[in-house]
Amino acid sequence: MSKPEENRPLPFVTEDGDTVFGEAWQAQVLAMAENLISSSKITASDWSNILGAELRKADAAGAPDNSETYYLSALSALESLLLSNDHLTSDEIRARKEIWERAYLSTPHGQPVELKN
Amino acid sequence: MATFDTKNITKIHQALHSHLPSDSALRVKALESLLVEKGLVNSETIDAWVEAYSEEIGPKRGAKIIAKAWLDPSYKQRLLEDATAAITEFDYHGHATAHLKAVENTSSVHNLVVCTLCSCYPFSILGVAPNWYKTAAYRSRAVREPRSVLLEFGVTLDDKVKVQVWDSTAELRYLVIPQRPQDTEGWNEEQLAALVTRNSMIGTDRDLNSNRGEA
Structure with a gap:
């Protein structure tokens, strides 16, 4: 199934912005995930699997294929993982x-x- | 007598909300403050990570590794045999890179790295992955039609050049060793590292001679 043309970053380099993070919260999501992995509070493979699932969900829902969608998926993935591990409610x-x-x-x-x- | 000026109230309400961070930023604040309270993360560590990955840690680290590999055949051998161990010589190891495998481009082989599941990437030597690397389009098309994807990055491959696509995971990530540009005999590590682009270490750039021309 092809996606609407406006959702496709063509050429890819148009998605290659100069700034590493668009907004501070985006950096903080990755920082929290990486720090939780470092301290073995979550595993790298659980993080990867749940992030992959959130990205597939966003794609299936027709979300734009861009960094905003990526970081929103990462935020939802982190929340889900912390809930499923009973770290938070x-x-x-x-x-x-x-x-x-x-x-x-x-x-x-x-x-x-x-x-x- | 108190007056009820709806226009004014709306204006105040809007002004107040304009100071509110986005919904995503508030969700992140909620998560971070709860995790800090529960002792699961430390706010100084989070801030240090953000600062390091926003400013300091980036593809220049990977470029130094590549330049050393070009200059020192025994280092290249160590890198190809066990990249996880070889990058510790630069003190660039860390869980963010997990196990690392180096794959070498030759005149007959081109390597391309992707993470089809999410965005696994050797953070500690290349920094945060570029935005295109995380798109659904790249993650699906790099495997399905690597030559078309490469063409969009400006890489034209001869039909005889075989494309090897490497799918990164949380446990194993990849670093492409690009071919050393021609006419660089006698160059030192710093000069050579300056020729190495981030994309060449992912495989979406190949001919570093052309980069030199633009520099």
Whole structure:
């Protein structure tokens, strides 16, 4: 099955940007995954398999074939792996995300955003 | 008397939201803060990794390995026999590269590396994989139609040149040793390393003589 032409990066070099990471969160996803592998909290093969599955899912759903899709898949893969290994629960992740969101909204612009203990 | 100015409230609401990071960034913040709290990762280590891979660790490391292999036949032999061990001479080892296998281009063989599953790549010697390496198009087409893919990268191969495609895994990754450019006798390691492109170590570049012309 061929993908719509606008989803195909042709030539490939058009996807070869100068910056290593488009946004900080993208780097942080890889950093967390690599550090969890280094400390044997997750295995490299589990990470590879779940990332592959997320990439296939994104492709099947017609997501654009670009780095944004790759890093979103990597983020979903990391969340799934941490949930399946019982390191985190989905309620914890959801609640923590809401806390961060509230912290951003309640912090004056320009001030560092921190979570209150 | 209090007034209810919907326009003003909408404006304030939008201003507040404009300071909010993206949904993905918030998900990452949630994950990182939870993992740090549980002692699963350390925020300094995460920051150090991001800094190293954003600025310091990149294909120049791989290029030094290739230049040494071109200059020192015994090093090339060690690299071909056991690349995982050979790169420790540069202190470039690490789990990010897992087991490494070096494959050599010759006048009759061209090597091309892909990860058909996800994006396995020898991070510690080439840095973060380029965006095209992670695309579904590259991951599927590099195996199915390597010559067409190479053509899109500007690599034209004679029909007699055999293409070998290597599929990386979490356990085994690959480094292509490109052919040494002609007329570089007497060049030192630094000069030679400057000719080695990242893509030539993945196999999507072949003729380094032409790169020299553009430099």
